[in-house]
Amino acid sequence: MKAYTYIQKGTFQLTEKPKPVLLDDRDAIVKVTMASICSSDLHIKHGSVPRAVPGVTVGHEMVGVVEQVGAKVTAVSPGDRVTVNVETFCGECFFCKNGWVNNCTDPNGGWALGCRIDGGLAEYVRVPYADHGLNRIPHSVTDLQALLVGDVLATGYWAAQISEIREQDTVLIIGAGPTGLCTLQCVRQYHPKRIIVCDVDETRLTFVRKFAPEVIVTAPDGLKELVVDYSDHGGADVVLEVAGTPETFQMAWDCARPNAIVTIVALYDGPQTLPLPEMYGKNLTFKTGGVDGCHCAETLQLIAAGKIDTTPLITHRFVFHEIEKAFSLFEHRLDGVIKVAITMQ
Numbered sequence: 448m449k450a451y452t453y454i455q456k457g458t459f460q461l462t463e464k465p466k467p468v469l470l471d472d473r474d475a476i477v478k479v480t481m482a483s484i485c486s487s488d489l490h491i492k493h494g495s496v497p498r499a500v501p502g503v504t505v506g507h508e509m510v511g512v513v514e515q516v517g518a519k520v521t522a523v524s525p526g527d528r529v530t531v532n533v534e535t536f537c538g539e540c541f542f543c544k545n546g547w548v549n550n551c552t553d554p555n556g557g558w559a560l561g562c563r564i565d566g567g568l569a570e571y572v573r574v575p576y577a578d579h580g581l582n583r584i585p586h587s588v589t590d591l592q593a594l595l596v597g598d599v600l601a602t603g604y605w606a607a608q609i610s611e612i613r614e615q616d617t618v619l620i621i622g623a624g625p626t627g628l629c630t631l632q633c634v635r636q637y638h639p640k641r642i643i644v645c646d647v648d649e650t651r652l653t654f655v656r657k658f659a660p661e662v663i664v665t666a667p668d669g670l671k672e673l674v675v676d677y678s679d680h681g682g683a684d685v686v687l688e689v690a691g692t693p694e695t696f697q698m699a700w701d702c703a704r705p706n707a708i709v710t711i712v713a714l715y716d717g718p719q720t721l722p723l724p725e726m727y728g729k730n731l732t733f734k735t736g737g738v739d740g741c742h743c744a745e746t747l748q749l750i751a752a753g754k755i756d757t758t759p760l761i762t763h764r765f766v767f768h769e770i771e772k773a774f775s776l777f778e779h780r781l782d783g784v785i786k787v788a789i790t791m792q
Contacts, residue, residue, distance in 0.1 A: 506568030
Protein backbone atom coordinates (compact mmCIF):
# COMPACT_ATOMS: atom_id res chain seq x y z
CA MET A 448 0.00 0.00 0.00
CA LYS A 449 1.00 3.66 -0.34
CA ALA A 450 2.06 5.43 2.86
CA TYR A 451 3.46 8.91 3.52
CA THR A 452 6.59 8.24 5.55
CA TYR A 453 8.94 10.17 7.84
CA ILE A 454 12.38 9.43 6.35
CA GLN A 455 14.58 11.80 8.34
CA LYS A 456 14.51 15.34 9.65
CA GLY A 457 13.21 17.54 6.86
CA THR A 458 12.06 14.68 4.64
CA PHE A 459 8.69 12.97 4.18
CA GLN A 460 8.19 10.65 1.22
CA LEU A 461 5.43 8.58 -0.35
CA THR A 462 6.57 4.95 -0.03
CA GLU A 463 5.29 1.41 -0.49
CA LYS A 464 4.60 -0.55 2.71
CA PRO A 465 2.86 -3.82 3.54
CA LYS A 466 -0.78 -3.55 4.51
CA PRO A 467 -1.01 -3.61 8.33
CA VAL A 468 -2.23 -6.71 10.14
CA LEU A 469 -3.79 -7.30 13.55
CA LEU A 470 -1.11 -7.58 16.23
CA ASP A 471 -3.42 -7.84 19.23
CA ASP A 472 -6.99 -8.98 19.93
CA ARG A 473 -7.89 -5.35 20.73
CA ASP A 474 -6.67 -3.99 17.37
CA ALA A 475 -8.69 -2.97 14.34
CA ILE A 476 -7.65 -2.41 10.74
CA VAL A 477 -9.28 0.64 9.17
CA LYS A 478 -9.40 1.45 5.47
CA VAL A 479 -8.74 5.19 5.42
CA THR A 480 -11.22 7.14 3.29
CA MET A 481 -10.20 10.70 4.10
CA ALA A 482 -7.29 12.27 5.99
CA SER A 483 -5.86 15.67 6.83
CA ILE A 484 -2.54 17.28 7.72
CA CYS A 485 -1.85 18.69 11.18
CA SER A 486 0.68 21.21 12.43
CA SER A 487 2.09 18.40 14.58
CA ASP A 488 3.11 16.67 11.34
CA LEU A 489 5.16 19.76 10.59
CA HIS A 490 6.76 19.53 14.03
CA ILE A 491 7.83 15.97 13.21
CA LYS A 492 9.26 17.03 9.86
CA HIS A 493 11.20 19.88 11.48
CA GLY A 494 12.67 17.62 14.16
CA SER A 495 10.69 19.08 17.07
CA VAL A 496 9.21 15.74 18.19
CA PRO A 497 12.08 13.58 19.50
CA ARG A 498 9.69 10.65 20.07
CA ALA A 499 8.89 10.44 16.36
CA VAL A 500 10.44 7.36 14.78
CA PRO A 501 12.07 7.61 11.34
CA GLY A 502 10.32 5.22 8.99
CA VAL A 503 6.91 5.74 10.61
CA THR A 504 3.86 6.51 8.49
CA VAL A 505 2.75 9.99 9.50
CA GLY A 506 -0.77 11.32 9.90
CA HIS A 507 -3.18 11.24 12.82
CA GLU A 508 -6.29 12.97 11.47
CA MET A 509 -8.41 10.54 9.48
CA VAL A 510 -11.72 8.79 9.08
CA GLY A 511 -12.38 5.46 7.46
CA VAL A 512 -14.24 2.16 7.37
CA VAL A 513 -13.46 -0.71 9.71
CA GLU A 514 -12.18 -3.66 7.70
CA GLN A 515 -11.13 -6.12 10.40
CA VAL A 516 -11.29 -6.31 14.20
CA GLY A 517 -9.55 -8.39 16.83
CA ALA A 518 -11.40 -10.97 18.90
CA LYS A 519 -11.78 -8.67 21.93
CA VAL A 520 -13.11 -5.62 20.05
CA THR A 521 -16.80 -5.02 20.81
CA ALA A 522 -17.49 -1.32 20.15
CA VAL A 523 -17.09 -1.40 16.35
CA SER A 524 -17.58 -3.94 13.59
CA PRO A 525 -16.38 -4.38 10.01
CA GLY A 526 -18.22 -1.97 7.76
CA ASP A 527 -18.62 0.78 10.39
CA ARG A 528 -17.62 4.30 9.36
CA VAL A 529 -15.38 5.64 12.12
CA THR A 530 -13.29 8.53 13.32
CA VAL A 531 -9.80 7.63 14.53
CA ASN A 532 -8.58 9.12 17.80
CA VAL A 533 -5.18 10.81 17.81
CA GLU A 534 -4.42 9.07 21.09
CA THR A 535 -3.98 5.44 22.03
CA PHE A 536 -5.30 4.59 25.47
CA CYS A 537 -6.06 1.39 27.32
CA GLY A 538 -8.98 2.69 29.40
CA GLU A 539 -7.81 0.68 32.41
CA CYS A 540 -4.79 2.39 33.98
CA PHE A 541 -4.95 5.06 36.70
CA PHE A 542 -4.67 7.92 34.20
CA CYS A 543 -7.27 6.55 31.80
CA LYS A 544 -9.77 5.96 34.60
CA ASN A 545 -9.40 9.63 35.56
CA GLY A 546 -9.90 10.79 31.98
CA TRP A 547 -6.21 11.71 31.51
CA VAL A 548 -5.82 9.45 28.50
CA ASN A 549 -2.88 11.40 27.09
CA ASN A 550 -0.88 9.92 29.95
CA CYS A 551 -1.97 6.31 29.47
CA THR A 552 0.75 4.04 30.82
CA ASP A 553 0.55 1.56 27.93
CA PRO A 554 3.85 1.48 25.99
CA ASN A 555 1.98 2.98 23.04
CA GLY A 556 -0.21 5.21 25.19
CA GLY A 557 -0.77 8.86 24.31
CA TRP A 558 0.11 10.19 20.89
CA ALA A 559 1.37 7.10 19.07
CA LEU A 560 -0.35 7.05 15.66
CA GLY A 561 1.75 8.85 13.10
CA CYS A 562 4.51 9.45 15.63
CA ARG A 563 5.72 6.21 17.21
CA ILE A 564 3.59 3.73 15.27
CA ASP A 565 2.29 3.93 11.71
CA GLY A 566 -0.42 6.53 11.23
CA GLY A 567 -3.17 7.37 8.81
CA LEU A 568 -1.70 9.11 5.78
CA ALA A 569 -1.90 5.70 4.15
CA GLU A 570 -4.43 3.41 2.55
CA TYR A 571 -4.86 1.41 5.76
CA VAL A 572 -4.04 1.92 9.44
CA ARG A 573 -3.87 -0.40 12.44
CA VAL A 574 -5.57 1.13 15.48
CA PRO A 575 -4.63 -0.31 18.90
CA TYR A 576 -7.30 -0.44 21.62
CA ALA A 577 -9.94 0.03 18.95
CA ASP A 578 -12.79 0.11 21.47
CA HIS A 579 -11.37 3.42 22.71
CA GLY A 580 -9.59 4.70 19.59
CA LEU A 581 -12.52 4.47 17.18
CA ASN A 582 -15.93 6.15 17.25
CA ARG A 583 -18.77 5.34 14.89
CA ILE A 584 -19.85 8.27 12.74
CA PRO A 585 -23.60 8.98 12.87
CA HIS A 586 -25.41 8.26 9.59
CA SER A 587 -26.32 11.94 9.19
CA VAL A 588 -22.67 13.05 9.45
CA THR A 589 -20.41 12.98 6.39
CA ASP A 590 -16.74 12.00 6.35
CA LEU A 591 -15.85 15.64 5.75
CA GLN A 592 -17.87 16.77 8.76
CA ALA A 593 -16.19 14.15 10.95
CA LEU A 594 -12.66 14.53 9.60
CA LEU A 595 -11.28 16.76 12.37
CA VAL A 596 -13.00 15.01 15.29
CA GLY A 597 -10.10 12.76 16.34
CA ASP A 598 -7.44 15.43 16.76
CA VAL A 599 -7.80 19.15 16.18
CA LEU A 600 -11.45 19.29 17.28
CA ALA A 601 -10.70 16.99 20.21
CA THR A 602 -7.99 19.46 21.21
CA GLY A 603 -10.37 22.41 21.06
CA TYR A 604 -13.00 20.51 23.05
CA TRP A 605 -10.49 19.50 25.72
CA ALA A 606 -9.08 23.03 25.96
CA ALA A 607 -12.50 24.61 26.43
CA GLN A 608 -13.55 21.92 28.89
CA ILE A 609 -10.60 22.34 31.25
CA SER A 610 -10.73 26.15 31.15
CA GLU A 611 -13.73 26.39 33.51
CA ILE A 612 -15.50 28.97 31.33
CA ARG A 613 -18.50 30.75 32.85
CA GLU A 614 -21.22 32.78 31.17
CA GLN A 615 -19.98 36.04 32.72
CA ASP A 616 -16.44 35.57 31.43
CA THR A 617 -14.33 37.36 28.87
CA VAL A 618 -12.37 34.69 27.01
CA LEU A 619 -9.26 35.47 24.97
CA ILE A 620 -8.10 33.00 22.30
CA ILE A 621 -4.60 33.68 20.95
CA GLY A 622 -4.19 32.08 17.55
CA ALA A 623 -6.74 31.64 14.76
CA GLY A 624 -5.16 28.70 12.99
CA PRO A 625 -7.00 25.38 12.67
CA THR A 626 -6.70 24.51 16.37
CA GLY A 627 -7.64 28.03 17.41
CA LEU A 628 -10.74 27.94 15.20
CA CYS A 629 -11.79 24.56 16.62
CA THR A 630 -11.16 25.91 20.12
CA LEU A 631 -13.35 28.90 19.27
CA GLN A 632 -16.23 26.62 18.24
CA CYS A 633 -15.95 24.69 21.50
CA VAL A 634 -15.64 27.82 23.65
CA ARG A 635 -18.87 29.11 22.08
CA GLN A 636 -20.69 26.09 23.52
CA TYR A 637 -20.17 27.60 27.00
CA HIS A 638 -21.77 30.94 26.02
CA PRO A 639 -19.26 33.33 27.66
CA LYS A 640 -20.12 37.02 27.82
CA ARG A 641 -17.57 37.86 25.14
CA ILE A 642 -14.83 36.19 23.12
CA ILE A 643 -11.74 37.91 21.75
CA VAL A 644 -9.60 36.26 19.07
CA CYS A 645 -6.09 37.50 18.31
CA ASP A 646 -3.92 36.58 15.34
CA VAL A 647 -1.16 38.21 13.32
CA ASP A 648 -2.66 36.97 10.03
CA GLU A 649 -5.32 39.33 8.68
CA THR A 650 -6.66 36.59 6.38
CA ARG A 651 -7.45 34.43 9.39
CA LEU A 652 -9.03 37.35 11.24
CA THR A 653 -11.23 37.99 8.21
CA PHE A 654 -12.26 34.33 8.32
CA VAL A 655 -13.23 34.68 12.00
CA ARG A 656 -15.30 37.79 11.23
CA LYS A 657 -17.33 35.82 8.69
CA PHE A 658 -17.40 32.57 10.63
CA ALA A 659 -18.30 34.05 14.05
CA PRO A 660 -19.45 37.67 13.62
CA GLU A 661 -20.15 38.11 17.33
CA VAL A 662 -16.46 37.59 18.18
CA ILE A 663 -14.09 40.53 18.72
CA VAL A 664 -11.00 40.13 16.52
CA THR A 665 -7.69 41.92 16.78
CA ALA A 666 -4.06 41.88 15.75
CA PRO A 667 -1.39 41.65 18.49
CA ASP A 668 -0.67 45.39 18.48
CA GLY A 669 -2.62 46.96 21.31
CA LEU A 670 -3.99 43.59 22.43
CA LYS A 671 -3.65 44.16 26.17
CA GLU A 672 -5.37 47.53 26.02
CA LEU A 673 -8.24 46.08 24.00
CA VAL A 674 -8.63 43.14 26.39
CA VAL A 675 -8.74 45.48 29.38
CA ASP A 676 -11.33 47.67 27.64
CA TYR A 677 -13.57 44.66 26.98
CA SER A 678 -13.06 43.02 30.37
CA ASP A 679 -14.80 43.64 33.65
CA HIS A 680 -11.87 43.00 35.96
CA GLY A 681 -8.72 44.31 34.29
CA GLY A 682 -8.03 41.41 31.96
CA ALA A 683 -9.41 38.23 30.47
CA ASP A 684 -11.00 35.73 32.85
CA VAL A 685 -9.77 32.86 30.69
CA VAL A 686 -6.95 32.86 28.14
CA LEU A 687 -6.35 30.01 25.71
CA GLU A 688 -2.91 30.18 24.06
CA VAL A 689 -3.09 28.30 20.77
CA ALA A 690 -0.39 30.00 18.68
CA GLY A 691 2.79 28.60 20.21
CA THR A 692 5.45 31.31 20.08
CA PRO A 693 7.44 32.99 22.85
CA GLU A 694 5.60 36.23 22.09
CA THR A 695 2.16 34.67 22.37
CA PHE A 696 3.13 32.90 25.58
CA GLN A 697 4.00 36.32 27.02
CA MET A 698 0.73 37.79 25.74
CA ALA A 699 -1.28 35.01 27.36
CA TRP A 700 -0.29 35.60 30.96
CA ASP A 701 0.05 39.37 30.51
CA CYS A 702 -3.54 39.75 29.25
CA ALA A 703 -5.02 37.62 32.03
CA ARG A 704 -6.65 39.25 35.03
CA PRO A 705 -5.47 38.27 38.52
CA ASN A 706 -6.63 34.75 39.46
CA ALA A 707 -7.43 33.93 35.83
CA ILE A 708 -6.98 30.59 34.11
CA VAL A 709 -4.38 30.41 31.34
CA THR A 710 -4.73 27.26 29.25
CA ILE A 711 -1.74 26.40 27.08
CA VAL A 712 -3.01 24.52 24.05
CA ALA A 713 -0.01 25.16 21.79
CA LEU A 714 2.95 22.87 21.15
CA TYR A 715 6.15 24.95 21.30
CA ASP A 716 9.36 24.40 19.38
CA GLY A 717 11.40 25.21 22.49
CA PRO A 718 11.12 25.82 26.25
CA GLN A 719 9.23 28.81 27.58
CA THR A 720 10.19 30.79 30.68
CA LEU A 721 7.81 31.76 33.46
CA PRO A 722 8.92 35.27 34.55
CA LEU A 723 7.75 34.66 38.09
CA PRO A 724 8.87 38.01 39.54
CA GLU A 725 6.71 39.82 36.99
CA MET A 726 3.81 37.43 37.56
CA TYR A 727 4.00 37.59 41.33
CA GLY A 728 0.65 38.54 42.82
CA LYS A 729 -1.40 37.69 39.73
CA ASN A 730 -2.11 34.25 41.23
CA LEU A 731 -2.63 32.68 37.82
CA THR A 732 -3.61 29.08 37.26
CA PHE A 733 -1.84 27.51 34.28
CA LYS A 734 -3.31 24.43 32.61
CA THR A 735 -1.00 22.73 30.14
CA GLY A 736 -0.32 19.51 28.32
CA GLY A 737 -1.51 17.30 25.51
CA VAL A 738 -5.15 16.79 24.64
CA ASP A 739 -7.13 14.16 26.53
CA GLY A 740 -9.07 13.07 23.47
CA CYS A 741 -11.68 10.86 25.08
CA HIS A 742 -14.83 12.84 24.20
CA CYS A 743 -15.05 12.22 20.47
CA ALA A 744 -18.50 10.64 20.76
CA GLU A 745 -19.75 13.88 22.33
CA THR A 746 -18.31 16.07 19.59
CA LEU A 747 -19.83 13.79 16.94
CA GLN A 748 -23.22 14.33 18.55
CA LEU A 749 -22.67 18.10 18.58
CA ILE A 750 -21.86 17.90 14.86
CA ALA A 751 -24.96 15.79 14.21
CA ALA A 752 -27.05 18.36 16.12
CA GLY A 753 -25.65 21.23 14.02
CA LYS A 754 -23.93 22.87 16.99
CA ILE A 755 -20.39 22.43 15.61
CA ASP A 756 -19.38 22.63 11.96
CA THR A 757 -15.71 22.40 11.03
CA THR A 758 -16.27 22.03 7.29
CA PRO A 759 -15.61 25.77 6.62
CA LEU A 760 -12.06 25.14 7.88
CA ILE A 761 -11.45 22.73 4.98
CA THR A 762 -10.28 25.22 2.39
CA HIS A 763 -8.52 22.82 0.01
CA ARG A 764 -9.10 19.24 -1.17
CA PHE A 765 -6.69 16.76 -2.76
CA VAL A 766 -6.44 13.10 -3.66
CA PHE A 767 -3.75 10.97 -2.06
CA HIS A 768 -1.33 10.95 -4.99
CA GLU A 769 -1.18 14.76 -4.60
CA ILE A 770 0.05 14.49 -0.98
CA GLU A 771 3.32 16.34 -1.67
CA LYS A 772 1.44 19.26 -3.17
CA ALA A 773 -1.03 19.27 -0.28
CA PHE A 774 1.74 19.16 2.32
CA SER A 775 3.69 21.98 0.67
CA LEU A 776 0.61 24.18 0.52
CA PHE A 777 -0.17 23.54 4.20
CA GLU A 778 3.42 23.87 5.40
CA HIS A 779 3.97 27.20 3.66
CA ARG A 780 0.43 28.48 4.36
CA LEU A 781 -0.24 29.26 0.70
CA ASP A 782 -3.48 30.38 -0.93
CA GLY A 783 -5.21 31.15 2.38
CA VAL A 784 -5.14 27.51 3.46
CA ILE A 785 -6.57 26.57 6.85
CA LYS A 786 -7.03 22.79 6.58
CA VAL A 787 -6.82 20.31 3.74
CA ALA A 788 -8.85 17.17 3.11
CA ILE A 789 -7.16 14.30 1.31
CA THR A 790 -9.34 11.65 -0.29
CA MET A 791 -7.60 8.29 -0.22
CA GLN A 792 -8.17 7.02 -3.76
